[in-house]
Amino acid sequence: MSQSRSPLLQVAALSVAFQQHNATHNALQRVSVTVNKGELVAVVGESGSGKSVTSLSVLRLLPSPPALYTHGHIWYTQNNNSLDLLQATPAQIRQLRGKRIAMIFQEPMTSLNPVRTCGSQVMEALRQHTALSRKQAYTQTIHLFTQVQLPDPERIFKSYPHQISGGQKQRAMIAMAMSCQPELLICDEPTTALDVTVQKSILQLIKQLQQQQQMGVLFITHDLGVVAEIADRIVVMYKGQVVEEGTTHDIFTQPQHPYTQALLACRPALYPRGQRLPVVSDFLTPGESSSLPDENNTVSVALTIASSPASITTTETASNSISDNINTVEATPLITVTNLEVWYPRSRNFFGKATAYTKAVNDVSFQIYEGETLGLVGESGCGKSTLGRALLRLVAPTSGEITFGNESLNHMSESRLKEMRRQMQIIFQDPYSSLNPRKPIGSAIAEVLKVHGIGNTEAQRKTMVIELLQKVNLLPEHFNRYPHEFSGGQRQRIVIARALALQPSFVVCDESVSALDVSVQAQVLNLLNDLKKEFRFTSVFISxxxxxxxxxxxxxxxxxxxxxxxxxxxxxxxxxxxxxxxQQLIAAAPQLSL
Incomplete structure (x- = not known):
């Protein structure tokens, strides 16, 4: 079907390098990608594979230097006339950006201007590229907000980015991108941090707009499951190269490259609880790991996720891999929550008295048993992160009772609460923002030990930290490195090591794998399972x-x-x-069925 369409974008043998400290690092090596008019092409790969560099190159958004285009062409075809974007003048690029070629970025909060209303930003794009009057631009903006299914478009128009949800911000970004009816839309990880239900609606919206306007779409993602239902063709990238390309059906049913097979097989939904997840290295170095699925069954196993989660059953091996059997742990509650409420003032009167509340946690009661992992799920804004923080007394409850062991956390003195901090730890979603960028990671972990009086000397604490780093598969020489010198997956390992430094009995994992690539996610989940067996802690896993x-x-x-x-x-x-x-949450999750 795609063969009969006319090419809109042709990235031809593109090579990109970055200069840093008198050294040159190759980011792309002769990458070729074609997007036809009316076609959605997904570029899939993990962080560092070069997919975002490819998309940013199309609009010449890479700073040059340090970026160097060492080989290739990027042809954009309009009215049968082709322009090499790498040779285009700055004026030509400005004419194309936003009008003919639009882009939706991964994080709308950093892409939207925080001091301007959402409506004024869309109006600016319209007036920049069209001859619309201010009144006409306002009317068109309201129409666009309605088209992308934003609730109460007039209110959203007047709202600042921080006043609307993540899904609504992403819809506002889509409205801005679609404002001038572009011929090519580039989507760079537009749904990575969104809830599954919001993600599904955004994907359906992009596909619907693409079909209505016969746009070409270049969709960047690290998750094959995300594009299974919307992509016409898939391009798989690994370490700056295209390793496989084909129709969506062919990629999912007959993946040829081991890396593609790994991306399909690393998803946790394919495996029973506790079974070790395969990772990319298992596929690229066959025979090295016993965790590999049967070689002839890898793809078929990956596709069984499909429409019926009930088809995946728990095996005896998987149930035995959990450190404590659930029937045993139920007899001993570690934490008891009774009628817990956490309310935040939503509005106040002239005298500062709250007149309305947001009920983040509203009268919940439950128990967490020793040795178990309690999964806490729900959409953004449902209260799950607030509940997780309330369990650790990082958020003060409005009412209700939290009992840890035999002690009430609600009425605990500050000194006693500090002692209890040794027993309770949290692993945050974003490891980079929870690490001090100016402090080496070894010192950051050692500081935890020092605050709680563990270790008599700096040398003793350093030895303890190195042992912890090795437990999370990092090296002793990493002790003196800074957070920015590590990948996202490595930073998450560092945060896990810091959380376990005090050997706590209770750990809250707050969206700790949500933003990771599927293979890195598999590595971190394997690590958490291993550490749970060794340290035997109780945990709440929020996602x-x-x-x-x-x-x-x-x-x-x-x-x-x-x-x-x-x-x-x-x-x-x-x-x-x-x-x-x-049922709606499960139905909205990306499926690997075709």
């Missing part, structure tokens, strides 16, 4: 991804609008959800 929670958890608790929607054994909740809300 909006039910398939990840199903894999890592003994029980799942689903939250919706501050309340518990459903709670039960992981397999039961995932395979046989009782609540319609839980």
């Amino acid at each position: 909006h991804d039910l398939s990840v929670v199903k894999y890592i958890s003994d029980r799942i608790m689903v939250m919706n609008k501050g309340q518990i929607e459903e709670c039960g054994p992981a397999e039961q909740v995932y395979n046989h959800p009782k609540s319609s809300y839980t």
